[in-house]
Amino acid sequence: MSARELITEHLDLWTGAVTKKSSSGRGSNGKVELAGVKKLRELILELAVRGQLIEQSSDDSPVSILIEEIHSYREKLVDTGELKKQTKLPDIPTADAPYHLPEGWEWCRMGELAEVIRGVTYKKHQVSEQPRDEHVALLRANNIQETITDESVVYVPLELINKRQLITKGDILIAMSSGSANLVGKAAQASSEVHATFGAFCAVIRPLGKKLSLYLGFFTTTPTYRQQAQASGKGIGINNLNKKALDNLLVPVPPIEEQHRIVQKVDELMALCDRMEQQTSDQLEAHETLVDTLLGTLTQSENAAELAENWARLAAHFDTLFTTEQSIDKLKQTILQLAVMGRLVEKDAEDEPAVDLLTQIHTRKVSLAGDRRIKQPRPLAQLDDAQYSYTAPAHWAWASFQDVADEISTGPFGSMIHKHDYVEGGIPLINPSHMANGKINEDSSVSVSPPKAEELSGYKLVKGDIVMARRGEVGRCAVVTDRESGWLCGTGSFVLRFHPAINRQFILLLFSTNTVREYLSGNSVGTTMTNLNHGILKKMPVALPPAKEQHRIVQKVDELMTLCDQLKERLNQASETRNQLAEAVVDNALN
Template sequence: MAVEKLIVDHIDTWTTALQTRSTAGRGSSGKIDLYGIKKLRELILELAVRGKLVPQDPNDEPASVLLERIAAEKAELMKQGKIKKQKPLPEISEEEKPFELPVGWEWTRLINLGTWALGSGFPNVVQGNSDKEILMCKVSDMNLEGNEKFIVSTINTISKDLADEYKIKTSEPGTIIFPKIGGAIATNKRRILVQETAIDNNCLGIKPCNAISGEWFYLILSALDMSKYQSGTSIPAINQSVIGSIPIALPSLKMQEKILSYVITLMSLCDQLELHSLTSLDAHQQLVETLLTTLTDSQNADELAENWSRISEHFDTLFTTEASIDALKQTILQLAVMGKLVPQDPNDEPASELL
């Protein structure tokens, strides 16, 4: 396929574009963000939501039929009292449509594809338990190990009785949640609930309709940059009505599954590129540090000059990352403190006289 060729033909571009992270991680590559691969993942998602990844099948059921099933599903939920009647949203204008749809696809607004899952306040009195049946998810819980995609654990849990007593709302498995307040919006985290979970007021969620693929809906939300829709300056926030009104290109259920399958294949390729790049970065940094140690271990000026000559021959290869340049700076400072940068003159006044 064309995208696979794009990845392979430009592998050096994807794997060598680096960016420093704001927070440290493990190992010398922990502070490095593989910017090229990150942008490649974004490109894959962008192509996926536009219907550019896989060929369209004219025999597929049109998305208009899927929209009818979604409407019927929501009508039944309203009849059962599980959701409130949704205020009709305006038709999507031509100005709102960011691209031309593939044949058989339909434009719809985001919230037409699901129902809102709202957060609750978590009083201190209900926090502190880790062995109850309902998870209590805060934005910080999205960062826990194992919660990279699915929320499988949280710091706090709550019993059903206590949740009812304090009127804490819970959300169903399959609900996709994300931060809605503060700087966390820009992290664009998306997480899927796997069991009944209460989310706090800093989170917002959408439960996709059963008529569509939950994984495809997760892909759609992952492709959205929520920070583009935030308001406020001191404390940014996203508004439900704004997010719910975002135009979404809807393919048939069969096409959703095809797109997902191909995205998984391409993301797996990105994972392999990322692993290879991080391993190479760690090995590169270890080599740099080993060679720089020969400078500080030099016994005299001649040995230092010889060791530096050996390193300088490969300067453009060795000092290509921020970490390697920082290591070089620190080595120079250490050599200065050790008095190894310039030859020592035995005729100089001894430091004892200066004291």
């Protein structure tokens, strides 16, 4: 099967296999990675260096002639003093070859075909953050992308740089050290003259002669190269690829004429992959826009009849709309928004009016203030219609959050807890990082001794409290259960307390909606980290349903979220199957 047939025969598989995006780069669509097309690219590259991408030609000159020319060129550079005499590289036993090569190809070591030049360490005072006269850019591992980039470079004086340390056209820049094994050996070729040098955590592979330059640059993008580089660069903590390991890498070398045909064919097939990616990305974006539009009609519906009509339109195309994790996540967010807008459950005439619940909350707060357990509450205030942040049923009561909560308090000041106060396995403090999915996941190292906890007794949590992040991700909350009762509110958190009739899970739903989170984010302060102040939270407008309706809403949301999670699980299983099929096609093509 030809490479083009391999693509077209499995077109649905290549374009249909997608995964959650792990990083930026080629083959990604912002939120998902086109894993099938990425796998296809790797297959094309691997077939190319195995001699299986194009037909061999008996008219091609023997590869031994090319290798002899390279050896002669090296000797010439040694004679002129431009290169040091190389230590003899080990022979390549047949058993060490990664795979069998076509007739007319040969395995060579990288050190036979190219000069490997290590980067240089410069002292801090020699480096400038800004460009200067008689300075050149110092490239580092972060500049190695699909091509060599000039982002976030620093500059060093030209006078400090050996001429051979300057990058020239055809040089291949390589990351030699990284905390990530996946980044060690990452390479990009200079396609034009680059006025730059490279740092100590990098190296340059400089092909010996121009004939092999393009092919070697292409080779360093292939799985055959990456697997060898990563295996040689494994380490503890920091992964390092040394010059000796690079010199000894095995390179499959075809005749020079075939090299040109390989590079040309790869360029042609990569362009085809580009078109496939673009088409798939466009389809995903169009799908996302359609989902946004149709879900938007639900939350923007003016009345029950319009909502029913819009839901019917969406339900008719449910199977084609909710086919990605992103679309299901958006459906979940829409469910939350509809919940706090009173659109998920019917009104029950037997329910106590929401305004009566507000009155009960206020009466209780006055009583608590009389016992000096909380501050004296302000009189109940009616919100102006202009303050409503979303539509809600007429039988719900709009109020400021401070009138819904019994108490809104912050955790202790940072000056009240010092580094030496923390112990292992003591009384936990709950900070934003300990809140996930409405539950508390403590860190045993972020805790204090019982005597210190007693000093901070004013910040003790009790069952039914809600702890809420006041820095970082706004709206992050968790409910305190019996298990966490007696633990402490951390410095980065709020404690929210409520009337017993308030459903704590309804409050969590409220803070999970985009509407509330956008309100809080828009009114928060901070540049490096969002900080939510006490006053903003108190003023936040809230539509409060009757107590019994809160319970029905929470129950309905739980039912719908379970269905969404089941749908997502089925999609993930189908996606995993597609990815495994793509892997199987690749393995079959190579073996």
